[in-house]
Every structure is written in structure tokens, then in C-alpha cells.
Amino acid sequence: MSVVINQPVNTLPVLTYRWLKLNELKLSEPIGIPIKPYSKQFVANLDAVKQMIEIDTGPPAAEIQVLGAGVSSQLTRLSQTSANTGIQIIVPPNTVVEQPLEIAYRLDADDCSVIDNNLIIAEADSQITLIFDYSSAPDAAVVHNGLTQIVAKSGSVVNIVKIQRMQDQAVHFDAVMAEIEPHARVNLIQAELGGKLAVTNYVTNLHQAADTKINSLYFGDQDRVIDVSYLMNHIGRHSTSQLTARGVLKDRARKAFKGTLDFKKGASRAEGSEHEYVLLLDPTVKSDSVPLLLCGEEDVKGEHAASCGKFDPDQLFYLMSRGFDKIQATKLIVEAVFSPVIGEIPNDKLQTVISEVIQRRLAGE
DSSP states (O other), rough: EEEEEEEBBSSSOOOGGGGGSSBOOOSSSOOOOOOOOOOSSSSSTTTHHHHEEEEEEEOOOOOOSSSSOOTHHHHHHHHHHOSSSSEEEETTTTTBOSSSSSEEEEEESOOOOOEOOOEEEEEETEEEEEEEEEEEEEEEEEEEEEEEEEOOTTOOEEEEEEEEEOOOEEEEEEEEEEEEEEOOOEEEEEEEOSSEEEEEEEEEEETOOOOEEEEEEEOOOTTOEEEEEEEEEESSTTTTTEEEEEEEHHHHHHHHHEEEEOOOTTTTTEEEEEEEEEESSSSSEEEEEEEEEEESSSSSSEEEEEEEEOHHHHHHHHHHHOOOOOHHHHHHHHHHHHHHHHSSOOOHHHHHHHHHHHHHHTTTT
């Protein structure tokens, strides 16, 4: 059995000019997602943390109201009704889980689809870090569709790391939704490194003095299509958000970045910022950015910026004159772009894996 995905994805919360063709991403062809069990063990260090938290492997039994459509209403419903894996976590009040919980999905011919539905509830003044790592076997035509819902209660801290490094034939959809209660914080680190199509969506409701920080990186090469969307709903007073996205594009890759700060009525003295930095390695790439600022309250501070720069040949020449070949010199420049994000991932092994993936893609391997 499979489900065919044919709806547009990542629709903007407020539409812009149709001729820009950025209001949504229309799929070039319908995508079939097989509905079958996932057979592999996916929680790497369960024994180390299960004494401190309530954890169930498998789709959540509890249901909470979703924050919007996610990547699309069709894909969100699929994760809710037909998930083949997932995790439900409740962190008790005043509990600090020091060791990150590692969740790794490996897709291949036997497990060709992952439809994960995850629910993380952090009770008052608790703290937890989760690392999600999605990878796939070479030349495997696989599909991932994920939904991660977070409820961060008063004073809690939830750190989420999402790494997607699937191979060239993979399709990746991923939605993260966070309800951040007063004085709580949710931090998201995101690395999009693979797949022929990668579509991600992050939406959050920020209540009084709530905070979210997003550090994102993406690398597009060959004919990859990357579409990333972020929506920060500032609901409460003194809420804060910070989004920084760093990207590198080469060959014929296409990317659309959609970042929205929405200051709702009553969110006085809220502050939000979003910045995107893109390095273009080839003239054949396409980079679109749609930073949106919506304001229903006067006493707020919002800023957004997007910068897009070509590869500096003088910088490349300087490095090559110091003994580096072209690929090594290019890798150094790209790593300088990505290092602020990679350095925040709380796993040295995954930091090395990400650097190796980038090096292989720069070399065309």
C-alpha cells in the first residue's frame, strides 16, 4: 500500500505576487510513499536516559492540536494516521537530561520509507536534547515524511538537532511544530545535506518571554531542490526569536528560503530577527528568498535580511597559492560558512560526518 502526494507544499502564510512563483512549491510529479513497517532499531542510547524520562518508541498515543499545516495538510495527516515509527517523550518537572538522546533512521531497499510521528513534552523547568539523523543507502529510492511536535512548558529548554544526509534519489519532508510556554526555550539546529527533494517546515507559537533560536545550514548540488520555511508566531509579550540560515549552492541546485516573523496583537516588546547567508559556487544555481515581517502590534522589534554572494576568485587564488588544491580550498571556504552551525551540534562524530559529506559533494562524488 502507498499514498500518493500531489498537493503543493510549504505554502506561505501570506501570499505574494503569483508571478514570482514562490507562494508554494508545486511538485514536479506525484510522489508515492509506501506504507509499511520500519524494522530497524532507531534509538541509539535508550538505556542511558530511560530512567530519567517517560519514553515510548512508536507513534504517540496522545494527540495534540497541530500548529497549522506543516509541510502540507496531506503530509501532516499522513504522519498522524499512518506513521510507521516515532517516539513519545515526557520529561518530568525539574529534570535535566544531560546526555543527548540519539535517534537514527537508516533507509534502504528493505526500509524504503520512514513516516515518523514524534511528540516531546518538557514539563516545567526541565531540559532535554534530541538528535535526529536521517541517512540512506546509495542509489536507494526512499522517502521520509516526519512530524515532530514539541510542548515546552514554563521554564523548560528543548534542544532539537535534525540532520538529513540521504542519498541522491531520496525525498525528504519534515515538519517541526513547537508550542513554547512562558519563559521556555526551544533551540533548533538543522542540516539539510542530501536528497533530490528536501522540504522542511518549522512553526512555533511563542508565549510571554518565550524564546526560540534556529541555526540552519543547507548544501545543494547537482539538480537538488531545497525548500525551507520558518514561521515564528510571537503571541506573548517579551517573546524573542532568532533565525540564522547559511547555505551553499553549486551545479544546478535550486533553493527557496521562506522566513516569517508574525507579531500578533498583544505581543508588545517582542523581538525577532532572521538572517540568511548564501554562497553561490556556480552561475547555474537558483536562489530565492522570501523574508516576511507581519505586524499586528506597535511596540515590537523585527529585522530580516538575506545576502547572496558569488564565490570570490581572489580568495580561492590566495588559498591555492598556499599549497591547497581547488577542492581543498573550496572546502575551507565552505566550512567557514557552515562552522558556526556545525560547531553547535553536541556530537563530535556527527560533526565529522557532516564535514565528510560536504567534502564528497564538493568533489562531485
